[in-house]
Amino acid sequence: QVQLQESGPGLVKPSETLSLTCTVSGASITTYYWNWIRQSAGKGLEWIGRVSTSGSTNYNPSLQSRLTMSRDTSKNQFSLKLTSVTAADTAVYYCARVGGAATTGLDYWGQGALVTVSS
Amino acid sequence: EIVLTQSPDFQSVTPKEKVTITCRASQSIGGNLHWYQQKPDQSPKLLIKYASQSFSGVPSRFSGSGSGTDFTLTINSLEAEDAATYYCHQSSSLPHSFGQGTKLEIK
Numbered sequence: 712q713v714q715l716q717e718s719g720p721g722l723v724k725p726s727e728t729l730s731l732t733c734t735v736s737g738a739s740i741t742t743y744y745w746n747w748i749r750q751s752a753g754k755g756l757e758w759i760g761r762v763s764t765s766g767s768t769n770y771n772p773s774l775q776s777r778l779t780m781s782r783d784t785s786k787n788q789f790s791l792k793l794t795s796v797t798a799a800d801t802a803v804y805y806c807a808r809v810g811g812a813a814t815t816g817l818d819y820w821g822q823g824a825l826v827t828v829s830s
Numbered sequence: 831e832i833v834l835t836q837s838p839d840f841q842s843v844t845p846k847e848k849v850t851i852t853c854r855a856s857q858s859i860g861g862n863l864h865w866y867q868q869k870p871d872q873s874p875k876l877l878i879k880y881a882s883q884s885f886s887g888v889p890s891r892f893s894g895s896g897s898g899t900d901f902t903l904t905i906n907s908l909e910a911e912d913a914a915t916y917y918c919h920q921s922s923s924l925p926h927s928f929g930q931g932t933k934l935e936i937k
Binding site for chain 2: 746748755756757758760761769770771772773805807809810813814815816817818820821822823
């Protein structure tokens with residue numbers, strides 16, 4: 712059974728860095744692509760970026776200048792760092808697995824981590 | 831960036847009714863279009879991948895069709911548990927993107 716679990720601070724101050732980790736069980740992060748998606752309150756889904764099987768990354772251009780994704784294969788985890796956050800970055804952040812080929816759907820999702828940006 | 835536009839934004843429907851949700855892409859995405867269901871306070875769940883392939887365990891009343899720029903999610907014989915917001919998602923080109931969502935209310 713594949714499971715994903717987001718973890719990280721639930722409250723971040725404006726201008727600071729938001730850091731989240733997704734811990735994966737039941738699948739190797741070197742075998743699939745892994746995505747980050749966020750959802751602001753009452754809003755739709757926004758694709759943040761992805762980590763490939765090789766560890767390469769692709770980012771949403773709207774966030775690229777502030778965004779870094781990485782992975783730790785020894786822990787089967789991948790991470791997101793978003794710098795210089797503002798209230799607009801307040802959202803539920805999800806990690807999700809791409810279910811096979813790089814272009815297929817997202818078949819497993821974490822439960823989501825609410826991150827609030829506030830002083 | 832590819833923009834996905836869903837219609838309608840909201841629909842109020844009765845049980846056993848047939849529902850159709852459309853997703854239009856701003857440029858051709860082939861068949862790289864997926865559909866998700868999201869209930870309140872839950873993560874999205876994959877329903878349909880590659881426009882028409884049902885994901886494992888999804889009830890047969892859910893089906894998808896389309897290619898290029900126009901796609902459809904159909905729910906036959908709607909059930910009360912289908913009350914949710916539905917999203918389309920394209921993985922054809924980076925950055926990937928989602929439609930704005932269609933909220934289904936059951937009367």
